[in-house]
Amino acid sequence: MIVETGHYALVLALALALINSVVPIWGAAIGDRRLMAVAPSVALMSFGLIGYAFFALTYAHVTSDFSLLNVVENSHSAKPLIYKISGVWGNHEGSMLLWVLVLSVFAAAVALFSSTMPEDLRANVLGVQSWIAAAFLLFILLTSNPFARLAMPPAEGNDLNPLLQDPGLAIHPPLLYLGYVGLSITYSFAAAALISGRIDAVFARFVRPWTLIAWICLTLGIAMGSYWAYYTLGWGGFWFWDPVENASLMPWLAATALLHCTLVMEKREALKIWTIFLAILAFSLSLIGTFLVRSGVLTSVHAFASDPTRGVFILLILVLFIGGSLTLFAARAGGLKQGGLFAPISREGALVLNNLLLTTCCATVFVGTLYPLALEALTGEKISVGAPFFNLTFIPLFIPLFLLMPIGQALAWKRGDLLAAAQRLTYAIGAGLIVMLALAASRGGPALSVILCGVAAYVIFGSFADLGRRLFAGGPSLSSLGHRFVGLPRQAFGTAFAHAGIGVTLLGLAATGWGAERITALKPGDTVEIGPYQLTYQGISGRQGPNYSELVGTTAIRAGGVVKAVIEPSTRSYPSRKMSRSEAGIATLGLGQVYMSIADVAPDGNVNARIFWKPLVAFIWIGALIMAFGGGLSLSDTSFRVGIARRARKIVAANPLPAE
Template identity: 55%
Template sequence: MIPELGHFALILALMLALAQSVLPLWGAQARDARLMESGPPLALAQMVAVGAAFAALLWAFVTNDTTVSNVVANSHSAKPMIFKLSGAWGNHEGSMVLWVLVLALCSAAVAGFGRDLPSALRARVLAVLGMISTGFLLFILATSNPFDRVWPPPLDGQGLNPLLQDIGLALHPPLLYLGYVGYAVTFAFAVAALIEGRVDAAWGRWVRPWSLAAWSFLTLGIGLGSWWAYYELGWGGYWFWDPVENASLLPWLAGTALLHSAVVVEKREALKIWTVLLALLAFALSLLGTFLVRSGVLNSVHAFASDPARGVFILVLLGIYIAGAFALFAFRAPAMAPQGVFAPVSREGGIVLNNLLLCSLCAVVLVGTLYPLFLDLLAGRMISVGPPFFNLATLPLALPLAMAMAAGPLLAWKRAALWPVIQRLWWAAALALLAFLLAMFLAGAPVMPALGFAIGLWLIAGAATDILDRSGLGRTGIGNALRRAGGLPRAAWGAAIAHAGVGVTVLGIAGMGMATEKLIALTPGASTEFAGYEWRLEGVRDFQGANYTARRATVTVLRDGRTVQVMEPSKRFFPIGRTTTTETAIRTNGLRDLYAVLGEERDGADGRREAVLRLHYNLLAPFLWIGSLIMALGGGLSLTDRRMRVAAPARRAAAQGAPA
């Protein structure tokens, strides 16, 4: 009965989304206040309906209802409760319900917190969000119904993919969807502005919090996914330029450009057309990522779907939403002439450079990801585009971007001089040069990791310089500087913290460029020397888990005869799905990771059993995820700024002859 209620709730949500798509938009065009005011209650009602459907899906998984085919395919009675819950969205059908739920929550948030928006603009934004909800609810009901029944019901389910039975991946999709759907809101604001034919400083103020929230959640989601791949897949790395990884990176790059560009719209009423275009692109790339993952075009541990009908449906949605939005952009953009004028050397000019480099990086990643697919489709040839291409193609763009990132916040608005900024950054440049020389000549680092250390410290020092310069340290007393620093807007602190987080992540990338590994077969009691440590295999034994059996090795790591760590890598076998997974053992002190992976066991030359171990010494690996966390915290701190919460400045009357 409950699955049927969930199915009914999805149908009801579709009807409400259709009404939300039509009535407020009609009211805005006809200047009918009653129709415009129908948007908020419809958005709230749709949120309740989708929430009820998601609750019904959770109930089916918690109770292990084997009459529901989705539960049979992705759950089992022996599975721990946390993974029963995450199994509700750890599959294609459930993940799409979660996607629509997050979209409904965002629509309700616009309805609830957008009381200060002009009625016509809010009505149009809610209508566009209703259109997006309509398309995806149709997709779920037509091709991906999570409440389909199976008869006769089996005795138990088949279990969730063991690779997905992890707390990291349980949280990864919700965070990503909060990022993706946040860009649906900025997309809706952009389309509403194009329909109205007007973008101004107030519009930039309204868009900024949504772009910032989406960016922060997407940063957390990408960082968590990278961390999961690092410790769960057992290959010792953090990013392999997998096409599905790239699918989340693309909207992050476009969203980062949007976040900076929206500031210029708010402050100077410049870059208006460009900012609207970025808002459209960020969501277009989010939808593209959804298509790549859900269509089965890509083969990845992340991919859930392999039904061509689903891919065609999402491709049609992509065409309707994005082609329609860009057609509207082509029609309306010429009428939205920019008003702000600025010199090339200025804060606005620095943001333009930032945008150009970010969008160029986005284009490189997009081409490298899609070109093999188009080549296979058009010529029937398979090629692989991997880390060598992406690393070499993105580096020339990333270097000037890092240089500009530290200097940009020190530039004045409208017109600035470059030499005073260089003078304020001299100590950051000296620190970066020192780091490069020490890494090259004392640590023996290759050129690229040494350059990475220099860039990371340059970004951190640049962020510190921004705060010190704002507080007036060196121009006033220390006590007064501290008081001024404490009085700085939270958005200023948040931006500096986020930039420093990028620097911490770059340090982690540079450290991983010096990572070393060793593959060795050892008998119990034998040891090997690696990375300045002695690694001794104590033995391998069987272990019984909640829903798996395992072979677990015990490895003692010693230095100068003293035990430093005891590590227990294992291989798990899940009898329900007859799947074997690798469980790594990682010990960290915050500056380096000792990383061990258990391979196959075999008979050695002397007839004794040997265990194959893969050992890694990963320098500064924790900095990768600490940096992403710092970036997201910087974004969250900026969101608490009072200027992000108060009403946007009242719109000035449109100039004579401006488009309606």
């Protein structure tokens, strides 16, 4: 019965989304407060209905209700509870339900936390968000019903794809969806601003916190997905330039550009057209990624569906929302007034250059991802665009971005002094040069790794240069330092940490140049050296899991004759799926990792092993955590809320709605 009510809840949610996509927007057009007031309450009701539907599907998975087709195809009664829950979104139908749930979460959040927002802007935002929700609810109900019943339920399910039976899957997709589906709210703000004509600093102030929330979640989601691929797929890498990986990277690049652009628009009321365009672009790239994953146009471990009918439906949604928003943008952009002026050498100018580099990087990834698909569709010729292309095009564009970040922070608003900014970065530049010289003398090795480590040190120290200047401007006394520390906005600290996190990630990436790899056959008792460590393979033992059996290759890691860690790489076999996968053994030693995966296990315990030593590799994901922490600090800054409330009251006072 719960399953049926979940299905009905989706139908009711569709009806409410259709109502909310028309009534509030019409109310905003004619200035009727009663019609506009419908939007928040309907958004909250829609969230409740979609949340209940998601609960109903989760309940069916947890209780192993095999009368449901979705549960049969993606679950098993012996599967651990965490994978029963994560299996809800480990398939196409369930993941689409999570998609619309995230849409409704952001709509409900705007409804709850938008009391200071102008009524017409809020009505239009929630109306546009309802358009998106209605389209995807219709897609689910017509092509991807997660509540389809079976007339004759089997006694047992087919289990979940073994690659997805991992704790990372319980974290990665929800975070990723909160990120790139969360960008729908920036799209809704942009479309609402174009509809209402309210494109000003207040718009930038309102859209920036939502963009920041989506950016934080997307940063964490990409990092978690990277680490999941690293330790689950058994190939020892953390980024493959897979089209579906690129599909999440492109919105992240666009959202990063949008965050910086809204800052300029808020401070100077400049770059209005560009800000609106980026808000549309970020979510448009999310829609393109959804099409890639679910249309069947590519094969990937990340891809969910291969039904062409679903692909055509999503393509229609993509054309409707991208084409519609760009048409509205083209119609309205010419009427926008020029904002505040600024000199090319200024913080605004640096942010513009930052935007150009980020969008060029995004365009590079877009072309490299979609060109093979377009070529195959037009000519039938199959080519692959992999790491060599992206490394040759993406890295040269990103290095200037790293060099620019501290300089941009050191420049003044409106008109800056490049020489003075460079002087403020003396310590950061010195730190980068010292790191390069020290590494060249002690390690040698790849020149690119040496240079990138120096750049990373420069970025990390440079990220805090402006913060340090503001803290120590009045002298080093502890009392004055404490007052200035308390007085500085958290946004300043957040910016410094977010930029430093990018430098930390770059340091982890650069250090992989000093890593080592060995592919070898091992028999019990063999010892192999990798980097500064010796690995002794002790043999194979069997172990039984809840819904799998595995062969574990216990291996001791020594340095100087002392055991530092014991790892247990394994191969797991899942009888229900008739599939197997490798489980890497990883030991984090310092900030580096020893990584080992095994295959072709013989009865006598001989194995083929792939072994890596990856110095400082943990910095890659630590950097992402620092970035997200910086974003959280900025989001917690009360100036977001206070500034919005003050400016919104001024706008409302200047542009009152007609009386009822």
